Amino acid sequence: MSAGPNATEPNPHDHIPAAASNFLTRYVFSTDHKVIGVQFLFSSLFFFAVGGLMAMVIRWQLAWPWKPVPILSQWLWSSPGLGGQMPPEFYNKLFTMHATIMIFFVIIPLLTGAFGNFLIPLMIGARDMAFPKLNMFSYWIMWPGFVLITLSFFVEGGAAEAGWTSYPPLATAARSTPGSLNGQTYWLLALLCAGISSLTGSINYITTIVMLRSPGMKMFRMPMTVWALFITALLQAFALPVLTSALLMQTLDRLAGTNFFTPVGGAVANAPAAVGGGAPLLWQHLFWFYSHPAVYIMILPGMGIASDVISTFSRKPLFGYKPMVIAMGAIAGLGFIVWGHHMFQSGMNPALGATFMLSTMMIALPSAIKVFNWIGTMWGGRIQYTSAMLNAMAFVSMFIIGGLSGIFMAATPVDIHIHDTYFIVGHIHYVLFGGSTFAVFAGIYYWFPKLFGRMMSERLGLIHFFLTFLFFNGTFFFMHIVGWHGHMRRIADPTVYEFLRTPGVVGMNQFMTICAFGLGASQLIFAWNFFYSLVAGPVAGPNPWKANSLEWATASPPPYYNFETLPRVYHPPYEFSVPGGEDDFLPQTTPLPDNITLDPVMA
Amino acid sequence: MAPADAPTHPAAPTHPGDRAHGHPAADASPAPATPGKVAMWLFLATEIMFFTGLIGSYIVCRGGSPPTAYSNLYPPTTPLDRLGDSKGVVLGAPGADPARAAEAIAAATGKGEAAIARVLAAAPHGVVNGLTEEGATKLAEGLNRLGAKAEVVSLKTSSWPRPYDPATNPLSIDLTTVNTFILICSSATMVLAVSAIQRGRKAKCSLYLLATVVLGGVFLGVQVFEYHELLEGRIYPPGISPTGHFRPGVSLFASCFFTVTGFHGLHVAAGVVTLLLVFLASLTGRFSSRNFAAVEYAGLYWHFVDVVWILLFTIVYLV
Amino acid sequence: MTETAEPTLPVAPPTPAMAEAAAQAEAHAPYLKVLFGLMVLTILEYGYARFFKDATGPLVFGLVLMAAVKASLVGWYFMHLKFERLWVFLVLLPACLLALILTALLFPDFVMRQEPLDEPVRQAPRAPAPATA
Amino acid sequence: MRYWSLIFALAAVFSVGAFAYAPFSADWWLPNPAGEPYHSVSTFGREIDALFLIILVLTGAVFIGTQAALVWAQFRYADRIGEDGLPVRPAQYFHGSQRLEVIWTVIPAGILVFLALYQMDTWAKIKFRSASPRTPVLAEVTGRQFQWAMKYPGPDGRLGTPDDLFTVNDLHLVKDQTALIHLKSADVIHSFFLPQMRIKQDAVPGMAIPVWFDCDRAGRFELACAELCGWGHYKMRGDVVVHETEAEFQAWQAAKLAEQGRSQIAGADEPEGDDR
Missing domain, CATH: 3.30.1390.10 (Ribosomal protein L7/L12, C-terminal domain/Adaptor protein ClpS)
Known part of the structure; x- marks a missing residue:
């Protein structure tokens, strides 16, 4: 590989700081963004495993209701009196915690915490984040959250079971269901911790991206991943505080007896009536004001990663770089005014529903634009089927399904039927697993050499991808079908209903469960590949994929100061296969050949 | 919002000064802002959204309260239509x-x-x-x-406790007007402290910082006194509370009042602690006309807290 | 959170904006004038609230107007928005806009609550119930 | 290498195949009465199904188009290394096309706006209060953990009078008559879901929400709770019985009233329920 002439004039005032002095400050309470990124990576992958196991137990119950779960039932919840059966409230805890963990402790920390921390300074050519100590804080404040969410299983009544949406009064009335006794309070506090982490992180990211770009790194020369993380951080900064306020109000409703979400005289399960005066719908509005943008928080970084990976392995410039950025901005902007589509059947004013339908339909547009652009990027390229590329292509392919199924829900009348059914569950998993998780895999395969200086096994990667892709579709596709057949979500036993007791539905449920186990088992290959390569993978050079962006201009793994001298940047990171070039890539630190001028609108 | 163009504007292609490691590039053209300032304003934007959640809820709770929710004779939300004796x-x-x-x-x-x-x-x-x-x-x-x-x-009903109506509203507007004065004064001393240090008057700056801390402390003290009166110190008529004490659970108004003023109070407390630290730091003489970022940022936060109070005073107490 | 502006961080070079601010601040007058204005407005608010306490419309309108003026005074002069560049407003305006959007979109559900269901009265019983009971 | 595209093709074919097969199986299609798998029983159901089909066809076409383009790109443009160890074909170097961007912005935008506007009418008919039928109320339905409590006005046609009929998990209506119910909740949020009639509405404590629908087939249907309401959410199931004639309904009501009169509860003026 050619390093390219580094044209940076040495800056006499830029100097390399001293290294962290001991083990504790270097690896545990480190202020190095790379170490913090790796910390985020490991803790969220751990919780990924926990959340995945929960999902499998959920699937077991849906396929074979009330049959004792093999192995796990012995030591998790069964009492002799139940004969190994899962109590229905435990089922509710499982799906509540599965969603909570996957959303707040896996996907968001993985995408923004792990990739955001590791990549932003490297990709914009900075030595570290703007506020390294704040960065460290944003990781360690996750820990109270981890601890609280784990502890909540062991308090009286057990973990929260009001769903990850925690609609009051189910969530606020202590006696409404066992998990609302204590677990819900733990849930709220855990989410507050995760929220503070995201908030401090996002302020740090925005500041870093705005202020610390290396010379020549204009905003429109940043990689899509950085753009995506930047817009994600903006979404978080503006939406999360509203959730924080709502979480605090719910906490106060539970602990201080305030009345925000309790209707006049509200009483549940023979508890004394509350004074009330508030409205349960208020929580839903505030919650979705954050949690709808949160959906984009969970998909935008994936879009960024997919863009970078697809361009690199198509050996071709990204199709429509600026339109892609603008589409992402449009998603973020529109994302703030569509939250009501989660509430079409909630008793919300139907006129408001009609408005929200219009804005929701419009947000499908930028997503469509991005899909077309990804296909355009591959068109005419030289596609290299690495594990990272396959996962990124799976992201595109599955995101199409997830995006199109979203249109059914945006259509208010159709939503009347499919709201709160498995159709929704299928949709969210096509976006969050088919989308974000494949993007996470793509990102890990792609940046693993940069993270740890070693290559992952491509062979195992391909096998892992093949199995994951097949089992993923087997697990989640039929959810659309049982969903439009009317299968409600969050029910512990579908066979209570005649129309869900039919052989077709039961068969699909069992098929999905078997595929889910396959999906879970396939991840063992990934885990083996990950940990084996960590210690014994072949050593990677600085730029194993021959990519252009700045992180590949330094050693793998990068030294704690990232760059010997801050690199100077000459063009966007997607100049692959420039005609007349010796190599098929042109690092950002190398000027464009004289005969090339970039299209000012597209590139 | 326009996230796509938000960041593009001042992004000078020049090296913005590698702040994390000191020594801003002397040859670089002056940065339009420092990372600290960007972060501070971003933080204030998140604070705006946080208070939007609280104050927005307050506004709609209040606006949507039914016309008979409060009365001069019965506790809040009593179903009055069933009461013959009025x-x-x-x-x-x-x-x-x-x-x-x-x-x-x-x-x-x-x-x-x-x-x-x-x-x-x-x-x-x-x-x-x-x-x-x-x-x-x-x-x-x-x-x-x-x-x-x-x-x-x-019987007289209203949708919300009316100001100056002792039968439904326990809040003392007189006391809080004085308190508002105090907070506004502290905002002024704060800006004078920044102005002093910008001109290199270190002693004056410390003095003004001290004044700000003291005024902030007095504000908090008055609020603690007010809370004590409401929660414990006095007995109120049934139109305010069925138990005689004005506590978060007794009505939606009480819930809203304690939540919004409570979180504002916490912000003031955090500000007082921060300003105290800044004041102590100022005694060491580390701030100068070229180095006053900490004073400036603390000031921004303090003014923001003041702005929130101006809104709260109007919305919660006067309207 | 203000600790983000750690005192250990190095000197921020006085930007032109700050220099200008410093120059403006040479005279105390604007700050004291603003303070005076804020005081007057507070007293005005107090009196206005007392005077209009039974007229909700003018009460809310006038007080919110005065509060907005006060808030802008603090922002404009004390927070030095007067001297700030575009980027600060690019941070603040989206937040203010979203604040308005959120509050406004809450109105249809809570403030303009739909009238309660009128208890239905049948014009005539559908059919006389067979006298079984 | 290029054969990796086949797995993506497989997924697309599988998806399209499943959707294409779905209408031919009663279990895979929208829920309808057992005997008539392709007949949606309610007026709103037919409208919703039609809209559903329109979206299904539109998204199906887009799906097939994009997946075909994706798979074709994957297949056609896979990297191939010649015998000399060099790529057979270089990658093309271009940054995009303004014309294409405009085309694929404007056309989907048009389709989406059309879809949104096309739905409005049905939505208004089903949910807007101004569209609620001017018929007497059939029943007040109150969700509570974990059952549906129905209150029928009884012979006098008024709710809240001593001849009200109370049932649990048992909703009766008459064929081809618009049924108007008042939906309430006594404790937490529930959701009134009639799968075969494509009706869903959350029951929110503190609110009374009108819901109206009809049914053109007599028989038994199911009522489900679609919003998580606690540990027993899954079993919050009710029966819906559609009577052939008004007389049949009246006879059922009379019999039930007689039964209620005999039982001791009936004497009390208000059995539980949240009548405020």
Whole structure:
């Protein structure tokens, strides 16, 4: 590989700081963004495993209701009196915690915490984040959250079971269901911790991206991943505080007896009536004001990663770089005014529903634009089927399904039927697993050499991808079908209903469960590949994929100061296969050949 | 919002000064902002959204409150349509012999001891409710004969506690106006501190910082006093609270009041602590006309807290 | 959170904006004038609230107007928005806009609550119930 | 290498195949009465199904188009290394096309706006209060953990009178008559879900929400709770019985009233329920 002439004039005032002095400050309470990124990576992958196991137990119950779960039932919840059966409230805890963990402790920390921390300074050519100590804080404040969410299983009544949406009064009335006794309070506090982490992180990211770009790194020369993380951080900064306020109000409703979400005289399960005066719908509005943008928080970084990976392995410039950025901005902007589509059947004013339908339909547009652009990027390229590329292509392919199924829900009348059914569950998993998780895999395969200086096994990667892709579709596709057949979500036993007791539905449920186990088992290959390569993978050079962006201009793994001298940047990171070039890539630190001028609108 | 163009503008292609490691590039053109300032304003934007969640909820809770939610005679959210008896007696003063006044009330209404004690304690705004017109007249006359001050009132409802109405609203506007003055003054001393250090007047800056801390502390003290009065110190008539104490659970108004002013108070407390640290730092002489970022950022935060209070004072107390 | 502006961080070079601010600040007058204005407005608010306490419309309108003026005074002069560049407003305006959008979109559900269901009255019973009971 | 595209093709074919097969199986299609798998029983159901089909066809076409383009790109443009160890074909170097961007912005935008506007009418008919039928109320339905409590006005046609009929998990209506119910909740949020009639509405404590629908087939249907309401959410199931004639309904009501009269509860003026 050619390093390219580094044209940076040495800056006499830029100097390399001293290294962290001991083990504790270097690896545990480190202020190095790379170490913090790796910390985020490991803790969220751990919780990924926990959340995945929960999902499998959920699937077991849906396929074979009330049959004792093999192995796990012995030591998790069964009492002799139940004969190994899962109590229905435990089922509710499982799906509540599965969603909570996957959303707040896996996907968001993985995408923004792990990739955001590791990549932003490297990709914009900075030595570290703007506020390294704040960065460290944003990781360690996750820990109270981890601890609280784990502890909540062991308090009286057990973990929260009001769903990850925690609609009051189910969530606020202590006696409404066992998990609302204590677990819900733990849930709220855990989410507050995760929220503070995201908030401090996002302020740090925005500041870093705005202020610390290396010379020549204009905003429109940043990689899509950085753009995506930047817009994600903006979404978080503006939406999360509203959730924080709502979480605090719910906490106060539970602990201080305030009345925000309790209707006049509200009483549940023979508890004394509350004074009330508030409205349960208020929580839903505030919650979705954050949690709808949160959906984009969970998909935008994936879009960024997919863009970078697809361009690199198509050996071709990204199709429509600026339109892609603008589409992402449009998603973020529109994302703030569509939250009501989660509430079409909630008793919300139907006129408001009609408005929200219009804005929701419009947000499908930028997503469509991005899909077309990804296909355009591959068109005419030289596609290299690495594990990272396959996962990124799976992201595109599955995101199409997830995006199109979203249109059914945006259509208010159709939503009347499919709201709160498995159709929704299928949709969210096509976006969050088919989308974000494949993007996470793509990102890990792609940046693993940069993270740890070693290559992952491509062979195992391909096998892992093949199995994951097949089992993923087997697990989640039929959810659309049982969903439009009317299968409600969050029910512990579908066979209570005649129309869900039919052989077709039961068969699909069992098929999905078997595929889910396959999906879970396939991840063992990934885990083996990950940990084996960590210690014994072949050593990677600085730029194993021959990519252009700045992180590949330094050693793998990068030294704690990232760059010997801050690199100077000459063009966007997607100049692959420039005609007349010796190599098929042109690092950002190398000027464009004289005969090339970039299209000012597209590139 | 326009995230796509938000960041593009001042992004000078020049090296913005590698702040994390000191020594801003001397040859670089002056950065339009420092990372600290960007982060501070971003933080304030998140704070705006946080208070939007709280104040927006307050506004809609208030706007959506049904017209009969509060009344001068009955506790909030009492279903008034089922109550036939809608006269009450306001006890201005229990007179020379409260025990006999209590007896009179007990005879007229059959209320328990605790309830009657609350009526007496709530004077001059004590309210005896649940009376017929005739009963109310009789009781008022009887009480007046005992030397107490009492008058008959009829039921008046409102959708929200009205300011200056002691029967429904426990908040003291006078006290809080004074407190608002104090906070505004602290904002002024804060900006004077920044202005002083910008001109290199270190001693003056410290002095103004100290003044700000003290004024902030006084504001907090008054708020603590107010909270104590509301929660414990006084007994209020039933239109405010069925238990006599104004606590977060007694009505939606109480919930909103304690939540918004409480979180504002926490912000003030955090500001006072920060300013105290900045003040102590200023005593070491580390701030100068070229290095006053910490003072400036603390000031921004402090002014923001002041702005929030200006809104809260208007929305919660006056309107 | 203000600790983000750690005192250990190095000197921020006085930007032109700050220099200008410093120059403006040479005279105390604007700050004291603003303070005076804020005081007057507070007293005005106090009196206005007392005077209009029974007229909700003018009360809310006038007080919110005065509060907005006060808030802008603090922002404009004390927070030095007067001297700030575009980027600060690019941070603040989206937040303010979203604040308005959120509050406004809450109105249809809570403030303009739909009228309660009128208890239905049948014009005539559908059919006389067979006298079984 | 290029054969990796086949797995993506497989997924697309599988998806399209499943959707294409779905209408031919009663279990895979929208829920309808057992005997008539392709007949949606309610007026709103037919409208919703039609809209559903329109979206299904539109998204199906887009799906097939994009997946075909994706798979074709994957297949056609896979990197191939010649015998000399060099790529057979270089990658093309271009940054995009303004014309294409405009085309694939404007056309989907048009389709989406059309879809949104096309739905409005049905939505308004089903949910807007101004569209609620001017018929007497059939029943007040109150969700509570974990059952549906129905209150029928009884012979006098008024709710809240001594001849009200109370049932649990048992909703009766008459064929071809618009049924108007008042939906309430006594404790937490529930959701009134009639799968075969494509009706869903959350029951929110503190609110009374009108819901109206009809049914053109007599028989038994199911009522489900679609919003998580606690540990027993899954079993919050009710029966819906559609009577052939008004007389049949009246007879059922009379019999039930008689039964209620005999039982001791009936004497009390208000059995539980949240009548405020």
